[in-house]
Amino acid sequence: MEPLRGHTVVVKYGGHAMTDDTLRRAFAQDVLTLYGAGVRPVVVHGGGPQIAAHLDRLGLKSDFLDGLRVTTPETMEVVRMVLSGKVQKDLVGLLNEHGPHAVGLSGEDGHTLTAVKRYAQVGGESVDIGLVGDVARVNTTVVRLLLDGGHIPVVSSVGRGEDGQVYNVNADTAAGALAAALGTRVFVVLTDVPGLYADWPRSDRVVDRIGAGELERVLPGLNGGMGPKMEACLRAVRGGVGVARVLDGRAPHALLDGLVGGVGVGVGTSVLPDGGCRGV
Ligand SMILES: Nc1ncnc2c1ncn2[C@@H]1O[C@H](COP(=O)(O)OP(=O)(O)O)[C@@H](O)[C@H]1O
Numbered sequence: 001m002e003p004l005r006g007h008t009v010v011v012k013y014g015g016h017a018m019t020d021d022t023l024r025r026a027f028a029q030d031v032l033t034l035y036g037a038g039v040r041p042v043v044v045h046g047g048g049p050q051i052a053a054h055l056d057r058l059g060l061k062s063d064f065l066d067g068l069r070v071t072t073p074e075t076m077e078v079v080r081m082v083l084s085g086k087v088q089k090d091l092v093g094l095l096n097e098h099g100p101h102a103v104g105l106s107g108e109d110g111h112t113l114t115a116v117k118r119y120a121q122v123g124g125e126s127v128d129i130g131l132v133g134d135v136a137r138v139n140t141t142v143v144r145l146l147l148d149g150g151h152i153p154v155v156s157s158v159g160r161g162e163d164g165q166v167y168n169v170n171a172d173t174a175a176g177a178l179a180a181a182l183g184t185r186v187f188v189v190l191t192d193v194p195g196l197y198a199d200w201p202r203s204d205r206v207v208d209r210i211g212a213g214e215l216e217r218v219l220p221g222l223n224g225g226m227g228p229k230m231e232a233c234l235r236a237v238r239g240g241v242g243v244a245r246v247l248d249g250r251a252p253h254a255l256l257d258g259l260v261g262g263v264g265v266g267v268g269t270s271v272l273p274d275g276g277c278r279g280v
């Protein structure tokens, strides 16, 4: 952990690690261990399954295109409520069981994430998927204020457009953009697979490490949730992040084990910047 002392680490928290109670607690412990060791964690959380469950309860259907949820104004209300009002608050509560460490904010707050409408790319065509946003700009003022005040920022991936509209931003995208804006040494993405499969679905061999140039070449061929995830990693390392690590959040303490183990020890997939690894 020593190489990370005093450094900011952005962690995208999602997948199974978020729905299983034992894994949730292990994740919170890991974040607090990092914090206790002088690392400055920032958590950006997902919540796709929780949004789906709530939409279902309300009898609203939702589809995904290009790994992104088609978001009507009605869906957007649910996304905002579930992410900022439920998932974020539950996580902050868990992190604050032993002290007033974590503070929740949405990308809307303090113009942290300025969003711009994003279209899905399907078969070479741009398709309108409603109120889905990409991150056009990040304002790190509030996140830095919280970090400098000794807090753990917990950020929901909802953005505000310059048109005043609220946008649903994929959480991987939001996390990668925030990591790049903060210029962190490491960006960690917890997910439900061991890493990037080299030849999915034909094989489940995991890519140990991949350079930004190579990732850029394979990115258009990635589908499902892996597209936005790897795009976020690419954006992070191209934006100055030292290394992006995709780790299997189904393993308890994946975050701490991954960071302590370091790059290239067969844990998950590491995305390296063009000039080589500058992180752990
Ligand atoms: N090349 C690939 N490598 C790994 N997973 C892939 C790949 N292509 C598609 N996938 C799918 O992407 C999923 C991960 O994305 P997603 O479900 O959005 O994760 P999360 O919930 O962690 O954000 C995997 O469970 C897998 O089914």
Ligand SMILES: CC(=O)N[C@@H](CCC(=O)OP(=O)(O)O)C(=O)O
Residues within 6 Å of the ligand: 013, 014, 015, 045, 046, 047, 048, 049, 051, 067, 068, 069, 079, 132, 133, 157, 168, 169, 170, 171, 172
């Ligand atoms: C545009 C878009 O797809 N937004 C996502 C936001 C939440 C998210 O990304 O959650 P996970 O990380 O758990 O998938 C959604 O509506 O599901």
